[in-house]
Every structure is written in C-alpha cells, then in structure tokens.
Amino acid sequence: MANQSEEQNQEQQQRPIVMVHRLPTFSFSFANRLKTHYHLFDPLDSPDLIDLHRDSVRAIFCVGPSPVTSELIARYPCLEIIVGSSAGVDHIDLRECRRRGIAVTNAGNAFSEAAAEYAVGLLIDALRRVSAGDRFVRAGLWPKAGEYPLGFKLGGKRVGIVGLGSIGSEVANRLAAFGCSIAYNSRKKKPSVPYPYYAKVCDLAVNSDVLVVCCALADETHHIINKDVMTALGKEGVIINVGRGKLVDEKELVQFLVRGEIGGAGLDVFENEPYVPKELFTMDNVVLSPHRAVLTQESFEAIQEVVVANLEAFFANKPLVSPVQNE
Amino acid sequence: MANQSEEQNQEQQQRPIVMVHRLPTFSFSFANRLKTHYHLFDPLDSPDLIDLHRDSVRAIFCVGPSPVTSELIARYPCLEIIVGSSAGVDHIDLRECRRRGIAVTNAGNAFSEAAAEYAVGLLIDALRRVSAGDRFVRAGLWPKAGEYPLGFKLGGKRVGIVGLGSIGSEVANRLAAFGCSIAYNSRKKKPSVPYPYYAKVCDLAVNSDVLVVCCALADETHHIINKDVMTALGKEGVIINVGRGKLVDEKELVQFLVRGEIGGAGLDVFENEPYVPKELFTMDNVVLSPHRAVLTQESFEAIQEVVVANLEAFFANKPLVSPVQNE
The missing domain is CATH 3.40.50.720 (NAD(P)-binding Rossmann-like Domain)
Incomplete structure (x- = not known):
C-alpha cells in the first residue's frame, strides 16, 4: 500500500502544471476531469501557490472572458500557451502573446x-x-x-x-x-x-x-x-x-x-x-439581448472537450485544436 | 368613337362575374387588376347588385378568413368555385361545398x-x-x-x-x-x-x-x-x-x-x-404572437398572383393552381 501511494505521488508530481485564471464570477464544472491529468492550480482557491509555481507554469487555462493583461502574462516567465474557453479572445493581450511567442486557443467551433x-x-x-x-x-x-x-x-x-x-x-x-x-x-x-x-x-x-x-x-x-x-x-x-x-x-x-x-x-x-x-x-x-448568443445549457460539454483537447495537444507537442491566428 | 365605346361595352358584358366576399375589416389592393378581366362585384360597395347577379355568379373571391357559411353559399345556385386568399380554409363550410360540388382554392404556397x-x-x-x-x-x-x-x-x-x-x-x-x-x-x-x-x-x-x-x-x-x-x-x-x-x-x-x-x-x-x-x-x-406568421409586407404580391391564377384557370377550364383537397 505504501508503495502504491508513493507511485501515485510520483505520478502526480509528473503531471504538468495548469494554472487557472478566472474572475471570481466565472466558474467551470470540469475541474475534476482536468485534475486527473494535470496539477491544476486555481489562485482563487489557494493564492500562495502562485509564487511556488510561477517559474514552472507553461500553460494557463483562462475561464470565459477573464482579462489576461500583460501584467498577468509577465508573472509567468515560462508561459507557452493560454487555453481559452470563449469564442472571442479580445480579453487577452494578443500583442504581448505575439511578442512572447505564447500560443492562444479559443472555443473553436464549440459555440x-x-x-x-x-x-x-x-x-x-x-x-x-x-x-x-x-x-x-x-x-x-x-x-x-x-x-x-x-x-x-x-x-x-x-x-x-x-x-x-x-x-x-x-x-x-x-x-x-x-x-x-x-x-x-x-x-x-x-x-x-x-x-x-x-x-x-x-x-x-x-x-x-x-x-x-x-x-x-x-x-x-x-x-x-x-x-x-x-x-x-x-x-x-x-x-x-x-x-x-x-x-x-x-x-x-x-x-x-x-x-x-x-x-x-x-x-x-x-x-x-x-x-x-x-x-x-x-x-x-x-x-x-443580454449577450447570450454563444452560451446554451448544451454548450458546456462542447467547450470542455475543446479545452481538454487543446491542453492534451500542447503537452503532447501535437498541433493545437483551435489556435487563434495571432499575426 | 361610338363604335369603340360599344365594343368596349360588349367586351365588358362578356367578362365573367366574380363576387367579392369580405368582412368590412378586410380589404384587398388589387381590385383594379381583377376588374380588367372580370365584372367584380363587392356587396359592401353596392349591395343591390347581389340580387341582380345572384343567379349568374359562378365564382366568389373570398378575402382573408371572411366566414363563408352554408347560408351564404345557398344564395348562389350556380356557384362553382370559392377562390380563397388564406392558407387555412376553416372559415369556409367545406362540407356544404363538398355536397354542392363547389371547388375551393387557398393561398397555396404563397404564405x-x-x-x-x-x-x-x-x-x-x-x-x-x-x-x-x-x-x-x-x-x-x-x-x-x-x-x-x-x-x-x-x-x-x-x-x-x-x-x-x-x-x-x-x-x-x-x-x-x-x-x-x-x-x-x-x-x-x-x-x-x-x-x-x-x-x-x-x-x-x-x-x-x-x-x-x-x-x-x-x-x-x-x-x-x-x-x-x-x-x-x-x-x-x-x-x-x-x-x-x-x-x-x-x-x-x-x-x-x-x-x-x-x-x-x-x-x-x-x-x-x-x-x-x-x-x-x-x-x-x-x-x-398575434397571428402574424403568414403575413408579411412582401406576401401581398404573392397572394395576388395565386388568386389571379386560380380565377384564370377556372374560367379557362384548366386545372386549378391551389385546389383544397375536400374529400
């Protein structure tokens, strides 16, 4: 039993880190699914962990249109990708991403x-x-x-x-x-x-x-x-x-x-x-209409699949599923 | 000039009679077009003419859902067709039409x-x-x-x-x-x-x-x-x-x-x-919704064509354009 637990621990250590970025008003329902593959850190749950992982974070999962500013991007020197979950990405500082060579993905066709x-x-x-x-x-x-x-x-x-x-x-x-x-x-x-x-x-x-x-x-x-x-x-x-x-x-x-x-x-x-x-x-x-075009009760399943697929592709060095053209 | 006028008169006499049936709240915009081919009688305009033509009317043009009752039908012993201008024809006594062998047409595909x-x-x-x-x-x-x-x-x-x-x-x-x-x-x-x-x-x-x-x-x-x-x-x-x-x-x-x-x-x-x-x-x-599905500002042109085509077909003994199946 001790061995198995150690193995589990090791396996967990090897999981890639994914930092969640969200406004307090935005939540997402599939944290548990992501946790089976990633070390998922949500600063809103545990703010201390940001500093601990700052230098090793390669991927951010951005929930909805939570603003991703150049200041936020600057916190993570190793950042390589921002996986978005919205159709538009005007809340993300694309210029800064372009400068740093950070990839951005959106909801693709999910919405x-x-x-x-x-x-x-x-x-x-x-x-x-x-x-x-x-x-x-x-x-x-x-x-x-x-x-x-x-x-x-x-x-x-x-x-x-x-x-x-x-x-x-x-x-x-x-x-x-x-x-x-x-x-x-x-x-x-x-x-x-x-x-x-x-x-x-x-x-x-x-x-x-x-x-x-x-x-x-x-x-x-x-x-x-x-x-x-x-x-x-x-x-x-x-x-x-x-x-x-x-x-x-x-x-x-x-x-x-x-x-x-x-x-x-x-x-x-x-x-x-x-x-x-x-x-x-x-x-x-x-x-x-109060900005309801993209979201339905059926949308969440679809967006979950796109987010998971983009994270998987990134960590497997495969082509991203819904990359944003950022030229 | 006298001759021409007489010719015109004769030509007018030969035009088939079409009796208009409408509730006072329903109007139609193409009376002039119909008048170039038919003697158009609208009892709401000239009630006396009903009696004059009662025995020769073969066709009624029914405007919108104006009710066509068995009493109304009974007034016209020679009636052969009711040309409707609505999609549904539940305002027409179809049973009486069936009994008398009177054809009924509707708006067809116009709406x-x-x-x-x-x-x-x-x-x-x-x-x-x-x-x-x-x-x-x-x-x-x-x-x-x-x-x-x-x-x-x-x-x-x-x-x-x-x-x-x-x-x-x-x-x-x-x-x-x-x-x-x-x-x-x-x-x-x-x-x-x-x-x-x-x-x-x-x-x-x-x-x-x-x-x-x-x-x-x-x-x-x-x-x-x-x-x-x-x-x-x-x-x-x-x-x-x-x-x-x-x-x-x-x-x-x-x-x-x-x-x-x-x-x-x-x-x-x-x-x-x-x-x-x-x-x-x-x-x-x-x-x-206040019963607006079939009508648009663009519909009137289309319904006009269907009504004209059904009248033409009837008086030329050709197949009707949009006959209602009344079995």
Whole structure:
C-alpha cells in the first residue's frame, strides 16, 4: 500500500502544471476531469501557490472572458500557451502573446452553432417583429388595438456576413436554407467559399438588405460598422451583431435608428455591457439581448472537450485544436 | 368613337362575374387588376347588385378568413368555385361545398415560406429565450440582476412536424440546416419524403423534443395536440403552433405550462383570438404572437398572383393552381 501511494505521488508530481485564471464570477464544472491529468492550480482557491509555481507554469487555462493583461502574462516567465474557453479572445493581450511567442486557443467551433442559430433568431425577430408582437400580446393590446403591424419576410433577403469564420459560415448555411442570398466580407477572400466576396464592408452593405456581424474584435475591426456602412446599408437595412459591441459604432447606430435611417437591429452585444442605450428601449424594430448568443445549457460539454483537447495537444507537442491566428 | 365605346361595352358584358366576399375589416389592393378581366362585384360597395347577379355568379373571391357559411353559399345556385386568399380554409363550410360540388382554392404556397420562417423564429425564441431576454434588457435588469439564465440549443433537437404540407415541408428544410433531426405526422405517409413517419401524433411526440404544429384545422385535427400528446412530449418538450388555435387543447397546454410539465411554447394562434390566456403572460418559456406568421409586407404580391391564377384557370377550364383537397 505504501508503495502504491508513493507511485501515485510520483505520478502526480509528473503531471504538468495548469494554472487557472478566472474572475471570481466565472466558474467551470470540469475541474475534476482536468485534475486527473494535470496539477491544476486555481489562485482563487489557494493564492500562495502562485509564487511556488510561477517559474514552472507553461500553460494557463483562462475561464470565459477573464482579462489576461500583460501584467498577468509577465508573472509567468515560462508561459507557452493560454487555453481559452470563449469564442472571442479580445480579453487577452494578443500583442504581448505575439511578442512572447505564447500560443492562444479559443472555443473553436464549440459555440459556433449556438451563436449562428441565435443570430438567425435575432434576424427573424428584427424583421418579423417577434419580440415586439410578444410585448403587444402581453400588454393586453391585441383585443384593444387590433391587428399588429406586418413585418418583413426573411426569405429572399440579401444577407452580407461580416466575418466568415466558423460562426459566419454556420450563419450562411442556415440562411441559405431560408432562400436568402449570401455575400461576405473578411480579411481575405476564401477560395473554397461559393458566396460573392467584398473586400470593403461598405460595398457589401450597398449590396445587402441585412448585415450579420460576427467577426473577431481587433484594432482593425473596431467600429467596422460605422456611419458610412450604415448609410450604405440604407433605411430598410437591418444590422445583427453577435460579435462584440465595439464592432459597431453604437452611438451612430442609435442615431440612425432614432432618425429612421436604418430599418432595424438585433443586438446581442453592446459597447458598454451591461449598459444598453436607453433610446433603444422603446423601439419595436430592435431586439435587445443580454449577450447570450454563444452560451446554451448544451454548450458546456462542447467547450470542455475543446479545452481538454487543446491542453492534451500542447503537452503532447501535437498541433493545437483551435489556435487563434495571432499575426 | 361610338363604335369603340360599344365594343368596349360588349367586351365588358362578356367578362365573367366574380363576387367579392369580405368582412368590412378586410380589404384587398388589387381590385383594379381583377376588374380588367372580370365584372367584380363587392356587396359592401353596392349591395343591390347581389340580387341582380345572384343567379349568374359562378365564382366568389373570398378575402382573408371572411366566414363563408352554408347560408351564404345557398344564395348562389350556380356557384362553382370559392377562390380563397388564406392558407387555412376553416372559415369556409367545406362540407356544404363538398355536397354542392363547389371547388375551393387557398393561398397555396404563397404564405408557406413566411409561415415556415416564423415557426423557426418562434422555436429559436422559445428555446433560446430571445423575447424574454429582450424584456430583461428593456426592464433595465441586466446591470442589476446580472447574467440572464441560459436557454437551450436548437441544433441537435428532434423536431416532430405535425402536418407535412407546404408549410411543414418548408419548416423541415430550414430546421434540417440547423442540424435538427426531423420526423413527421400527417394523414398519410408521403412516399417521396425522407423523414421518419409516425401515424400517431403520440408516437411522434414520444420521439421528439419539439412539435411544430402546422396542419390544417378540420374535425379530425381539432385538439390534435391534447393531454396525451403533451404527456408524451414530456417536461423538456416545446410546442410551436403556427396552424390554428383549435389544433391545440389550449386549456390543457396552459395547465401543463403552469405545472412545469412541458418545457415551453411558441404560439402564433389561439383558441379564442384575440384573447390569450392570461396565465401565459408571465412565462419566460413562452412566446406569444398575434397571428402574424403568414403575413408579411412582401406576401401581398404573392397572394395576388395565386388568386389571379386560380380565377384564370377556372374560367379557362384548366386545372386549378391551389385546389383544397375536400374529400
């Protein structure tokens, strides 16, 4: 028995260290699964251990959008990888990672389907006025006010997808089944994609009835949906954002909506969450959502698999499952 | 000039008579188009003309769900066709039409796409809680109450379609693109359809996470979604109804929802419209819609074409475009 325990101890010593990084409000459910393969240290549980392992930590598991600053990165001189569990990684200082040669992984495709179906839901809602009709019924207005105004049909609409990554591609697949015509903008034309490509978002907007924004947030995509794009989209146009709030110039969008210079919007993300511009609260052509596009009760299983697979790949010197392109 | 006018007169006399039947609240925009081919009589405009033409009317154009009773039908001894402009025809006394051998046409596929996309919108909303999240944001709760509860993913769900007609088929096409598995119930198995068929709705419900109800209302489909079907669907199950209110036993549905014995519902139609059971007004797993699934601002063009085509076919003794099977 003593021997076995010693063996177990030795085996545990040989397990690689994985440092957990999370805001106190974020938790994760599969710590026990990770502990069977790694020395898992969560500074929120045992802050003293940070100093003990500082010089040997090669991998950080970042829970949700917990901010990974350059200061945090600087604490770990041997850091080689940050395994993320969110779709976007704008909470991680990618510049510092690039400088230090630290790899970053994200949720990969684990959330893409959930985000894509939510984007379609927001779009149907914004066009057909589902939420607004629901408010109308709940307010008891149907017997009093009579017929609720008609919305617009999704089928046949020209949809421009801003960012044809894993989420954008899933959006395109779904909307094609509704009889929408699809076009897209992204950093580069994708050779294997059959949809028309527009190098400039403004050109995509001119040729679209709807823009679905699902690109990553970075310096070059900050306010990618600006005043000029909204003008190009036109007064019947609808903007859906399931990416990040800062992809859209929110102040401008509010003004366009107030002035009736754009047709509607479905917004899951905002520039200053959880704060949402109050002007939008009274609009029936707008759907407001508290950043719920990617997460469902079914998502956690999928994200767990991606995190485990990336950690395994890293420690086995194999290709990462969902590396973030950080050039 | 005199001659030409006489010719015009003669030509007008030869135009077939079409009697309009509509409730005062229903109007239609293409009277002028119909008048170029038909003597169009609208009793609401000129009630005297009914008597004048009673014995020569072969065709009635019924606007929307204006009730066509046996009394109305009895007024016209030569009536051969009722050209409808709605998807469902439960407002027409089909039994009397059958007895008299009067043909009935409906909107055909003109509304199918709009209804199907709305059904998908209601389903995403009911699962992912889009309307409820919108209410949460508009009530200013996001900064105060924190994270809104997670919904359920649509992708991967087993969807049972009750009534695989033109709307049901369009629903199936769209949901397949979301990664749902599809099965269906209808009067008969459809030989060309790849989805599993269940002759009994209860068996379909046992094998489904979601039921989308889009069959026609008739004696044999009244309360087709009853207590037994709801029990078979189970407490995580979701019911979407874009057909008719009376397809669902509404009292039972409310009780199942109150007791948490069913997961949620998206309802565009109700048993006693415009009255909606008040118990539903406080539920976040329910989406309430004021009977807007089939109509959009784009629909009117399509319905106009179907009505014109059916009238043309009838007077030219050609096969009708969208005859209702009335056996």
